[in-house]
Amino acid sequence: MLRVSIKFRRLRDRLMRCNAITLCIVLAIVTVTVVIRGLTNGDEDDWFKFSNEDISAPSDSVFFEGCIDTHEYLRDDQYQKMNASFVMLTRNEELNDVIKSVRSIEEHFNQWFQYPYVFLNDVPFSEEFQTRLRSESRASMEFGTLNKLDWEFPEKIRESFAFQHALNDQGDRGIMYGSEESYHKMCRFYSGLFYKHPLVQKFEWYWRLEPDVEFFCDITYDPFLEMARTNKKYGFTVILPELYWTVANLFRYTRSFIRQNELKVGSLWNLFTENYQILETEDSLLASRVNCDDDVEPRLSEKVAIDHMLDTGNPEDEMGLRYLIGRSKAKAPIQPDKFDDQEYNLCHFWSNFEIARVDVFNNELYNSYFQYLEEQGGFWRERWGDAPVHSLGLGMLLDIEDVHYFRDIGYRHSTIQHCPKNNLHGQLPYTPAEKRFSRHSWNSPSEGFETGTGCRCRCDRRKSDIEDTAFHCMDRWTELLLTDREPPINALEVEQRIKFDYLHSN
Numbered sequence: 443m444l445r446v447s448i449k450f451r452r453l454r455d456r457l458m459r460c461n462a463i464t465l466c467i468v469l470a471i472v473t474v475t476v477v478i479r480g481l482t483n484g485d486e487d488d489w490f491k492f493s494n495e496d497i498s499a500p501s502d503s504v505f506f507e508g509c510i511d512t513h514e515y516l517r518d519d520q521y522q523k524m525n526a527s528f529v530m531l532t533r534n535e536e537l538n539d540v541i542k543s544v545r546s547i548e549e550h551f552n553q554w555f556q557y558p559y560v561f562l563n564d565v566p567f568s569e570e571f572q573t574r575l576r577s578e579s580r581a582s583m584e585f586g587t588l589n590k591l592d593w594e595f596p597e598k599i600r601e602s603f604a605f606q607h608a609l610n611d612q613g614d615r616g617i618m619y620g621s622e623e624s625y626h627k628m629c630r631f632y633s634g635l636f637y638k639h640p641l642v643q644k645f646e647w648y649w650r651l652e653p654d655v656e657f658f659c660d661i662t663y664d665p666f667l668e669m670a671r672t673n674k675k676y677g678f679t680v681i682l683p684e685l686y687w688t689v690a691n692l693f694r695y696t697r698s699f700i701r702q703n704e705l706k707v708g709s710l711w712n713l714f715t716e717n718y719q720i721l722e723t724e725d726s727l728l729a730s731r732v733n734c735d736d737d738v739e740p741r742l743s744e745k746v747a748i749d750h751m752l753d754t755g756n757p758e759d760e761m762g763l764r765y766l767i768g769r770s771k772a773k774a775p776i777q778p779d780k781f782d783d784q785e786y787n788l789c790h791f792w793s794n795f796e797i798a799r800v801d802v803f804n805n806e807l808y809n810s811y812f813q814y815l816e817e818q819g820g821f822w823r824e825r826w827g828d829a830p831v832h833s834l835g836l837g838m839l840l841d842i843e844d845v846h847y848f849r850d851i852g853y854r855h856s857t858i859q860h861c862p863k864n865n866l867h868g869q870l871p872y873t874p875a876e877k878r879f880s881r882h883s884w885n886s887p888s889e890g891f892e893t894g895t896g897c898r899c900r901c902d903r904r905k906s907d908i909e910d911t912a913f914h915c916m917d918r919w920t921e922l923l924l925t926d927r928e929p930p931i932n933a934l935e936v937e938q939r940i941k942f943d944y945l946h947s948n
């Protein structure tokens with residue numbers, strides 16, 4: 443099923459990139475079909491949905507399908523507790539939402555594993571905050587305060603007219619959180635500073651948490667250990683597209699950083715970028731006018747006819763003349779967000795959940811990337827989120843197989859959620875490590891599926907899964923795991939074929 447869809451998606455990508463009219467027609471047909479189907483049987487599960495599919499691949503799949511016996515797993519000689527902690531930046535006022543998140547992660551995971559917590563705040567945590575949280579877990583907790591330089595924008599910037607104007611302007615333009623200074627600070631902090639905090643640096647791994655998040659499934663194994671065993675460096679549970687206007691110039695600067703440092707990006711880069719370099723050619727005029735497959739034949743036919751006229755020096759060559767005039771009048775197609783033949787597709791790992799090695803960010807390359815972005819002022823001139831910044835940084839540094847999709851971890855933050863289907867065969871009875879986490883029998887898990895990955899997930903099926911709504915990003919992820927990228931088209935080969943036809947038809 444998935445392989446068929448790969449062919450379909452190639453076709454669709456081609457249509458989308460080149461031909462707005464065709465796209466409109468296709469969309470119209472799809473809409474009509476959806477309406478008709480809705481009227482006739484309404485069985486939406488017949489449609490292709492990622493949430494119904496098995497997407498496991500040799501380079502990445504869930505560590506376990508369904509549950510494992512945690513007590514046995516922990517007793518095993520091979521088990522070792524990892525050098526890891528939870529990390530959460532939060533405010534005193536958010537205490538109740540913080541408790542909700544901690545209760546959820548304790549119930550679904552940490553009651554068995556006892557990983558410590560690190561809480562960070564720009565002002566000191568209150569006594570109440572600390573005591574109430576300590577009563578929520580047997581694991582140790584540390585409460586850190588950020589130093590001012592890590593949190594505030596430099597004074598010179600803060601006091602500039604440009605700074606206030608940039609924030610007001612983002613507010614006027616309706617950019618989500620664009621006028622909130624603290625949101626900008628938060629994004630900047632998570633982009634390039636959290637992993638430098640001494641409390642975070644005490645560990646080799648971290649699991650980022652936020653207030654008011656919810657976990658839906660039991661995580662019966664140790665994600666840090668399984669990542670280490672399979673050589674994974676970064677794990678996510680949601681991938682989705684960013685709001686364009688928050689990052690309008692991020693990719694431009696990212697490309698220029700890559701160019702200045704002559705970097706060779708990792709294969710993960712392909713998850714986040716559209717590639718316009720589909721022709722292998724030295725001819726830059728030709729390359730600039732070919733952005734998609736549909737441009738190849740027309741642009742090369744034009745070139746063959748013009749070259750032929752110039753070679754033969756025949757001014758009566760009507761076809762050649764017509765093409766030459768046409769080409770000199772034509773403007774190069776404008777792709778405003780194309781840099782070095784690439785464009786950011788806006789996909790990013792949703793960074794309010796991350797399980798990763800601290801050194802995936804704390805390394806020379808990523809640090810200088812952050813430094814470069816900081817110098818461009820994008821954390822206040824625009825509202826660059828830590829999620830797209832992390833993703834593009836990781837894209838440079840990592841290969842696709844360095845990343846793990848925690849598809850079996852059901853997660854909700856704000857209104858977006860991923861709740862996996864339960865694995866049909868791999869369910870085990872729940873055995874809490876603490877009495878306060880006992881469950882009522884009426885609170886039973888959702889039904890199981892052959893392709894499911896989850897362990898005792900309880901999902902609200904009325905809510906749609908981000909795997910299905912952020913289809914394009916999931917599509918890219920699975921495409922990269924399952925297929926090789928199409929090689930560029932050799933311009934010379936196509937040109938020779940066209941030339942042959944051209945000379946033999948004249």
Ligand SMILES: Nc1nc2c(ncn2[C@@H]2O[C@H](COP(=O)(O)OP(=O)(O)OP(=O)(O)O)[C@@H](O)[C@H]2O)c(=O)[nH]1
Nearest residue numbers: 531532533536562563564565624625628652653856
């Ligand atoms: N200490 C502190 N923490 C902050 C501040 N701003 C944001 N945070 C924390 O940073 C995290 C993300 O900020 P939020 O404002 O919740 O951003 P969000 O989750 O994208 O947006 P919501 O959907 O509105 O929750 C949360 O854990 C906040 O508690 C701040 O000014 N001080």
Ligand SMILES: *[C@@H]1O[C@H](CO)[C@@H](O)[C@H](O)[C@H]1NC(C)=O
Nearest residue numbers: 525526643644645646647800
């Ligand atoms: C954990 O990792 C940190 C950072 O790499 C290191 O400084 C620390 O010594 C480690 N702790 C243990 C107990 O191994």
Ligand SMILES: [Mg+2]
Nearest residue numbers: 652653654856
């Ligand atoms: Mg939040």
